[in-house]
Amino acid sequence: MAKKVQNAVPLSELVPGSKARVLTLSAEGMVRRRLLDLGVVPQTIIECVRRSPIGDPTAYRIRGTTIGLRKDDAKQIMVEPIIE
Amino acid sequence: MSCMCIEKRTELLHHKFGIAASAEQKVIALAGNPNTGKSTVFNALTGLNQHTGNWPGKTVGNAQGTFTHKGQSFLLVDLPGTYSLLPNSVDEQVARDFICFGQPDVTLVVVDATAMERNLNLALQVMEITDQVVLCVNLMDEAERKGIEINIADLSKKLGIPVVATAARQKRGLEELQERLLDVACGNIVPDPFMLRYSQEIEQAISELELKLTPLLKGALKARWVALRLLDGDDTLLQDIERYMTEEPLQDPSLGREQEVSPSWPQA
Numbered sequence: 001m002a003k004k005v006q007n008a009v010p011l012s013e014l015v016p017g018s019k020a021r022v023l024t025l026s027a028e029g030m031v032r033r034r035l036l037d038l039g040v041v042p043q044t045i046i047e048c049v050r051r052s053p054i055g056d057p058t059a060y061r062i063r064g065t066t067i068g069l070r071k072d073d074a075k076q077i078m079v080e081p082i083i084e
Numbered sequence: 085m086s087c088m089c090i091e092k093r094t095e096l097l098h099h100k101f102g103i104a105a106s107a108e109q110k111v112i113a114l115a116g117n118p119n120t121g122k123s124t125v126f127n128a129l130t131g132l133n134q135h136t137g138n139w140p141g142k143t144v145g146n147a148q149g150t151f152t153h154k155g156q157s158f159l160l161v162d163l164p165g166t167y168s169l170l171p172n173s174v175d176e177q178v179a180r181d182f183i184c185f186g187q188p189d190v191t192l193v194v195v196d197a198t199a200m201e202r203n204l205n206l207a208l209q210v211m212e213i214t215d216q217v218v219l220c221v222n223l224m225d226e227a228e229r230k231g232i233e234i235n236i237a238d239l240s241k242k243l244g245i246p247v248v249a250t251a252a253r254q255k256r257g258l259e260e261l262q263e264r265l266l267d268v269a270c271g272n273i274v275p276d277p278f279m280l281r282y283s284q285e286i287e288q289a290i291s292e293l294e295l296k297l298t299p300l301l302k303g304a305l306k307a308r309w310v311a312l313r314l315l316d317g318d319d320t321l322l323q324d325i326e327r328y329m330t331e332e333p334l335q336d337p338s339l340g341r342e343q344e345v346s347p348s349w350p351q352a
Contacts, residue, residue: 030172037168039202064199 007081011060012074014048020079021045027076039063040077093187100328101186102140103148105159110269112158113183115210116194117203118165121222123147124252125194126162129262144178153262156270161188167202169209171320183213184305185328189269192261194220197227197234197249207243211277212309217245218264218275225251245275279308289315304329 008023022044027035039062040046047061057068090107097103097111105111116122127134130149139146147162163182164175171177183191193210195203200221211217221234240247246264250257267273281287293311301307305325313321 033168033170033172037170037172037205039205063202065202 008078010075011077011079012071016048016050019045019047019082021082023078023080025077031073038067097186103161109157109159110189112160112265113188113191114160114162115179115191116165117167117206120194120196121252122165122194125222128252128255128258130160139178142174142178144174153266156266181324190216190218190265192218192220194222197221197223198230198232208280215275215277216268217277218268219245219247220261221249222252224249225254244277246273
C-alpha cells in the first residue's frame with residue numbers, strides 16, 4: 001500500500017547542495033541489495049554533493065559517507081526534497 | 085566451535101582457505117567496512133608476524149598474522165573490507181565463507197566510530213551468523229575530534245557482545261581488545277548477541293524453516309540464519325554448504341575444478 005506523497009521525485013533530480021529524504025526504492029535485485037547495504041533505506045537523508053563534469057555519476061552524502069551513484073540507479077530511489 | 089574436532093578444523097582451514105593454523109592456536113576472523121582502520125588494527129595486533137597471499141582460487145588478497153596474549157597464541161585472518169555479508173561480490177563472499185565455514189573461534193568486527201550507523205549493519209549481519217563476536221569501535225581519536233561521544237558500555241549491553249573502543253593508530257585500547265578476544269575465545273565470556281526481529285510474516289516463515297533445518301545442520305550453522313538466506317533466495321549459500329560442509333568431494337564437474345587449485349600456501 002503505497003502512501004501518496006505530494007512531492008516525490010527521483011533522487012537523480014536533486015541538485016548539488018540540496019537534501020532529500022528517501023521514500024521508496026524501486027530498484028530490484030543486486031542494485032537494491034547494494035543500496036540497502038549502503039544505508040539507502042526509507043527515511044534516510046541524502047545530500048547531493050556534486051555532479052561529475054559529464055553529468056553522471058553524482059556524488060551523494062549518505063549516512064556519513066560520500067557515495068557515487070549512476071543516474072540510472074539514482075532514478076530508482078524516490079525521495080522527498082527537504083526545503084530548508 | 086568446541087563440537088568440532090580441532091584436527092578436522094585445521095585441515096579444513098588449510099585445504100579450503102589456505103590458512104595454516106596450529107591446533108592450539110585460536111583463530112580470529114577480522115571483518116569490517118572499508119576504511120575503518122581494519123588493517124591498522126591488524127598491523128597493531130600482529131606487528132611483523134604476518135603472511136600475505138590470496139584466498140585459494142580467488143584474486144582477493146588475504147593476510148594472516150599471529151600474536152600471543154597471556155600465553156595463548158592467536159591467528160588473525162584479515163578479511164576483505166565489505167559493507168555487507170550478502171554475497172554480491174567476490175570480496176563479500178570470501179568474508180562470509182570464512183566466518184560461516186572457517187569456524188573461527190572469534191569474529192572481530194571493526195567499526196568506524198564516526199559512522200556507526202552505517203557500520204553496525206555489518207556487525208548485525210555477523211551476529212546473525214555467529215555468537216562468537218567482539219566489536220572493536222575504532223577511530224575513537226577521530227570521533228573525539230568531531231565531538232562524537234560513544235557510550236561503549238551501553239552499546240555492549242544493547243548488542244549483547246563485548247565492545248572495545250580503540251584508536252589503533254595510537255595503539256590505544258589494544259590491550260583490552262586482546263583481553264576480550266581471549267575471554268570469548270576461551271569461553272570466559274559467552275556473548276548473547278541481540279537478535280534482529282523481522283515482520284510477523286517473515287518470522288513465521290523462519291520458524292517453519294528452522295524446524296526443518298535444525299536437524300539437518302546439526303549445529304554447524306545457525307538454522308535461523310540459513311532460513312533467512314533461503315528466504316532471501318540466496319543460492320550461493322547452498323553451493324557453499326556443499327563445498328565446505330560435505331565430507332567427501334562430490335562427483336560434480338564444477339567441484340572438480342576447485343580441486344585443481346593448489347591448497348598449499350601461496351608463496352610470497
